[in-house]
Amino acid sequence: MSAPMQQPAQWRGVLAAVAKGIEGFFFRHRRRIVLVHGAMFVAFVGLLAVPLFFGPPPEHAGPLDHVATFANYVIWGLWFPLVFLSVIATGRSWCGLLCPMGAAAEWTNRVGLQRPIPAWLQWPGTPVVSFVIVTIWGQTLGVRDHALALAILFGTVMAAALVIGFLYGRRKRAWCRHACPIGLMLGVYGRLGAVDFSPKRPQPGAVTWTxxxxxxxxxxxxxxxxxxxxxxxxxxxxxxAPGGLTLRFRRPGAEIEAIAEHHANLAEVLFLFTGTGAALGGFLWLVLDSYQRLRQAVGDWAIDHEWYWLGEPGPVWLMAVYPDQREVFRWLDFFLIGGYMLGWLVLITAVLSATTLAAAWLAGRVGGVGTLSRRFVELGYQYAPVAMVSLLVGLAGGLFRNLHYLGLDDGGIALVKAALFAAGALWSLYLGWRLLAAQGIPGRWRWLPLLPGATGSLAVGAAWYPAIF
Ligand code: SF4
Ligand code: SF4
Structure with missing residues (x-):
């Protein structure tokens, strides 16, 4: 046959060989991964603690000018964006191979109480709540700008991982499975990724936790x-061995296109919606006039009603109080930033729920299989790419600032972000198309339930417009 017909099979063979090579390498060296974890633990604690001994950096210090700006650059300019983006190519490799927090939680588990994992921890909403709390708290702490805020936030997350590890599970990572906000993010977006571990001898039956x-x-x-x-x-x-799991590569997005066969669930869909809203709120309060107007109005109201305590600074473990760096949040800022972010979270969740519900209802009218709620959950996953780009733009500003080093000015960086959004929206549209096909809707009718999905992506893009430009 012609070369173009053979090429996919050849590529599959190459990818299978690469997967075998990686599998063999980590199988041989898996006992040494603990050394990597130890080194990462030292580096992580060093990045958080060392800047605390050097005082605040000068106002325009670059990454190599001061230890605090260096640590800030490593965490927000390199670590967060690279780990986040890596899920597309390598899944949750950060978690298993590098993360010092998960490894430390497992060490404390070995010497801990090993109690049964309680129901509140197993609740699927626990990591979503933990994500929302950490995202809002990070904003009020000023975690993007202050070394102490970084140490407080990540130090607390690390402490929570150690305590949960110490208390619950028997030689397990209860924190990583049930509560880590970073793990939630990497896990849900990892479903879009190219890496999977699948059983060599799959057994029928529902997904179980054991x-x-x-x-x-x-x-x-x-x-x-x-x-x-x-x-x-x-x-x-x-x-x-004939059993166990094997590493394989797949087309990015394949798991979500067939999400009905891959344990679709409402908690993940709600995370896609709320995560997008929280990221938007976390960015927009910095740039929109509406936030400043709201702050002025609430401040005037507080003075009229003699609520002077709202104008007092709060504790540094809750909000940014750095007079030397001319940033002092007051209780008013604390409540307003939190409220503003929660407001966007609710608004975006409502908009995307409405468009998804419309899509699910229309899908049913044109022959889609399953119940309305089933179709809703499945179609909610079409927003995964748009939600991922939202988190990238909202929480990984350092990545884009790196583009200055490549010679791009602010206009060029805005165009890069816009292009990322366009790519995310197109991928979401494609996922919507495939999800509707999987629900049995004929091609000639798929555009109809696809319209509300596209409207949701456009709404998210429109909300980001002022933040990007
Ligand atoms: S789930 Fe969280 S703590 Fe666990 S390995 Fe992943 S990032 Fe680290
Ligand atoms: S499925 Fe296998 S590779 Fe994945 S976390 Fe469990 S033991 Fe590790």
Whole structure:
């Protein structure tokens, strides 16, 4: 046959060989991963603690001018964006291979109380709540600008991981599976990614959660159908054994296109919506006049009613109080920033829920299978790319500032962000199309339930417009 017909098969062969090579490498060296974790732990604690001994940096200091700006650059300019983007190419490799917090939680678990994991921790909404709290708290602390804020936030997250690890589970990572806000983000967007560990001998039956497994995140290995909770620790991999799991590469987006077969669930969909809203709110309060007008109006009201305490600064573990750096938040700022972000969270969640509900209802009218709620949950995943770009733009500003070093000015960087949005929206549209196809809707009718989905992506893009330009 002609070369173009053979090419996909050849590529599949190459990818399978690469996957085998990676699998073999980590199988041979998996006991040494602990050394990597130890080194990462020292580096992580150093990045958080060392800047605290050097005082604030000069106003326009660059990454190499002061230890605090260096640590800030490593965390917001390199670590966060690279880890976030890496999920598309390598899934949650950060979690299993590098993350010092998850590894530390597992160490404390070995010497801890090993109590049964309580129901409140297993509740699917727990990591969503933890994500929202950490995102808002990060804003009020001024975590993007102050070394002490960075140490307070990440130090607390680390402490929470150690305590949960110490208390719950038996040789498991209860924190990573059930509560980590970073793990939630990487796991949900990892579903778009190109890496999966799948059972060599898959068993039928519903996805189950079990503590009787070698998997630290409690995956029932033979029934594994989703990559969300897989931290890529390679403990279930044994290349020569007939059972266990095997690493394979797949087309990015493939898991979400067939989400009905991969444990679609409402908690993840709500995270896609609320995460987009929180990221938007976290950015817009800095740039929109509406926030300043609101602050003025509430401040005037507080003075009229003699609520003077709202004008007092709060504790530094709750909000930014750095008079030397001319940034002092007051209780008024604390409540307004939190309220403003929650307002955007509710608004975006309402808009995307409405468009998804309209899409699910219309899908049913043109032959879509399943119940309305089932179609709603499945179609909610079409927003994964748009939501991912939102988090990237909202929480990874350092990545874009790096583009200055490549010679791009602010206008050029805005265009890069806009192009990312356009790509995310197109990918979302494509996912919507494929999800509707999987629901059995004929091609000639798919445009109809696709319209509300596209409207939702456009609404998110319109909300980001003032932040980008
Ligand atoms: S889930 Fe969180 S703590 Fe656990 S390995 Fe991943 S990022 Fe680290
Ligand atoms: S499925 Fe395998 S690689 Fe993934 S977390 Fe569990 S044991 Fe580790």
């Amino acid at each position: 503590e009787k497994t070698v998997c630290p995140t409690m995956i029932d290995l033979d029934r594994k159908v989703e990559c969300r909770h897989c931290i890529e620790c390679f403990r279930c991999v044994s290349p020569k």
